Amino acid sequence: MPRPADRISAARFFAYSLVAYRIIGGVARARGPTPAGASDAAFSVAARASLEMPPSRPPSRLAIRADLLDFVDDPGFAVDPGPAAVRFLPDGWLLVEEQRIAAALPADQDPGAGWTRLDRRGQLLLPGFIDTHVHAPQLDVIASFGTELLDWLRTYTFPAEQRYADPAVAEAGAERFLDALLASGVTAAAVFPTVHRISAETLFASAQRRGMRLITGKVLMDRNSPDALRDRDVAGAERDCVDLIECWHGRDRLGYAVTPRFAPTSSDDQLALCGRLLRDYAGRAGGLYLQTHLAENRAEVDWVRSLFPQARSYLDVYARHDLLGPRSIFAHGIWLDPADRAALAEAGAQIAFCPSSNLFLGSGLFGWGEADAARVAVTLASDVGGGTSLCPLRTMADAYKAMALRGERLTAWKALYSATRGAARALGLEHEIGHFGAGTMADFTLWHWAHGPVQQRRQDMARNLHERVFAWMLLGDERNLVASHVGGRQMYAS
Numbered sequence: 166m167p168r169p170a171d172r173i174s175a176a177r178f179f180a181y182s183l184v185a186y187r188i189i190g191g192v193a194r195a196r197g198p199t200p201a202g203a204s205d206a207a208f209s210v211a212a213r214a215s216l217e218m219p220p221s222r223p224p225s226r227l228a229i230r231a232d233l234l235d236f237v238d239d240p241g242f243a244v245d246p247g248p249a250a251v252r253f254l255p256d257g258w259l260l261v262e263e264q265r266i267a268a269a270l271p272a273d274q275d276p277g278a279g280w281t282r283l284d285r286r287g288q289l290l291l292p293g294f295i296d297t298h299v300h301a302p303q304l305d306v307i308a309s310f311g312t313e314l315l316d317w318l319r320t321y322t323f324p325a326e327q328r329y330a331d332p333a334v335a336e337a338g339a340e341r342f343l344d345a346l347l348a349s350g351v352t353a354a355a356v357f358p359t360v361h362r363i364s365a366e367t368l369f370a371s372a373q374r375r376g377m378r379l380i381t382g383k384v385l386m387d388r389n390s391p392d393a394l395r396d397r398d399v400a401g402a403e404r405d406c407v408d409l410i411e412c413w414h415g416r417d418r419l420g421y422a423v424t425p426r427f428a429p430t431s432s433d434d435q436l437a438l439c440g441r442l443l444r445d446y447a448g449r450a451g452g453l454y455l456q457t458h459l460a461e462n463r464a465e466v467d468w469v470r471s472l473f474p475q476a477r478s479y480l481d482v483y484a485r486h487d488l489l490g491p492r493s494i495f496a497h498g499i500w501l502d503p504a505d506r507a508a509l510a511e512a513g514a515q516i517a518f519c520p521s522s523n524l525f526l527g528s529g530l531f532g533w534g535e536a537d538a539a540r541v542a543v544t545l546a547s548d549v550g551g552g553t554s555l556c557p558l559r560t561m562a563d564a565y566k567a568m569a570l571r572g573e574r575l576t577a578w579k580a581l582y583s584a585t586r587g588a589a590r591a592l593g594l595e596h597e598i599g600h601f602g603a604g605t606m607a608d609f610t611l612w613h614w615a616h617g618p619v620q621q622r623r624q625d626m627a628r629n630l631h632e633r634v635f636a637w638m639l640l641g642d643e644r645n646l647v648a649s650h651v652g653g654r655q656m657y658a659s
């Protein structure tokens with residue numbers, strides 16, 4: 166049971182009707198006072214993490230009965246890719262033992278005695294979704310009216326991000342953001358905080374308390390941005406990054422991403438620092454990640470051309486600093502040419518396709534077909550607050566519509582794969598997340614097939630499994646979400 170000091174309300178306990186255990190939605194945490202006006206350096210969330218009490222535990226052996234859906238392999242763009250790619254176990258069993266998946270079994274293979282049972286028949290059980298590109302502080306500006314990318318940054322985003330210099334704002338923002346991810350069915354993410362070291366530190370600490378898989382790193386900017394959001398010099402930025410990497414990278418389920426915001430806001434010296442960090446830590450816990458923006462908007466691409474006249478292309482600015490690798494995540498990648506796509510494929514880097522943001526900011530229509538033909542890995546991302554929803558179902562529905570405008574068709578299989586196992590594969594995390602393979606972490610989500618009469622009617626009329634799943638994906642949203650589990654623990658319930 167939680168101690169009185171914990172910020173857990175009674176409403177966040179869930180008594181399952183068929184089982185006699187209780188688990189905590191949200192993580193028990195003892196919170197010390199935030200020192201008023203504390204500086205980034207003085208306020209060490211890492212040090213405070215040792216004060217946290219352990220969260221209460223789910224049963225050590227849990228069997229959940231529901232309609233299980235996950236992917237064994239990339240389904241491609243076929244509507245009927247077959248069981249070699251798609252695994253659907255109606256009324257199946259997901260066995261969870263000590264935070265990990267023990268097995269996914271068909272309906273007729275009862276797990277037997279010794280398992281605590283959770284009956285969710287009639288609900289859809291999926292691996293937790295992975296958002297490969299999202300900005301934590303931008304919940305504060307989501308759905309801001311009337312601008313394209315560069316004006317949007319100046320008018321809304323940069324002013325909002327300045328507030329995250331305050332440790333109390335950064336900590337509250339990290340908590341709110343991760344709770345919002347979980348309430349959208351997202352259990353793992355690659356996240357941009359702000360340029361402030363404290364904003365990365367609070368995200369790491371909040372994710373650690375929740376047991377989440379999280380990739381983040383302090384944003385780097387040393388030009389073309391407001392004073393309050395600018396790294397003073399390369400040496401200071403390097404110190405901040407090294408301290409954060411040493412403290413967090415490879416700890417529990419956390420990974421560090423070197424995070425130059427985008428080429429226009431980093432000098433060549435700062436981009437060189439990024440390359441150096443990637444090299445210096447290549448041997449540590451699989452290496453660091455690299456996350457940034459790429460070729461999102463035509464005015465941005467023109468600006469990059471004028472800032473880096475020696476580079477062949479926008480991507481080449483990053484390539485010249487050795488920022489292309491198998492752990493590199495490039496958000497958007499709309500305005501690329503064949504040589505760029507070949508370079509991305511060669512490096513094993515991924516494009517995070519952000520359809521909601523691309524539509525909302527009027528940035529353009531990403532060509533998944535061209536990327537696929539060039540063998541570039543593509544994952545799905547919300548890019549909130551350019552994007553307008555954290556919910557992966559909304560992202561996938563927007564992806565379908567954006568692709569339809571180019572005459573391309575996104576199946577439910579390809580979309581779901583790309584937001585689960587495909588993302589895990591692109592991040593080098595297939596051993597840990599994204600599917601129901603034995604030994605992976607028990608990060609999973611439960612969904613209502615239908616919320617409301619329109620969705621229900623469409624479900625009733627579906628003639629095959631793809632129709633059913635596609636209608637769920639197009640019509641559903643976070644209101645369909647029943648629960649999100651991380652490492653077996655229920656962290657959100659509707």
Ligand code: GUN
Nearest residue numbers: 300426427458522548551
């Ligand atoms: N390019 C540089 N910064 C950003 C950002 O915060 N959001 C989006 N969508 N694009 C960017």
Ligand code: ZN
Nearest residue numbers: 298458496548
């Ligand atoms: Zn972004």
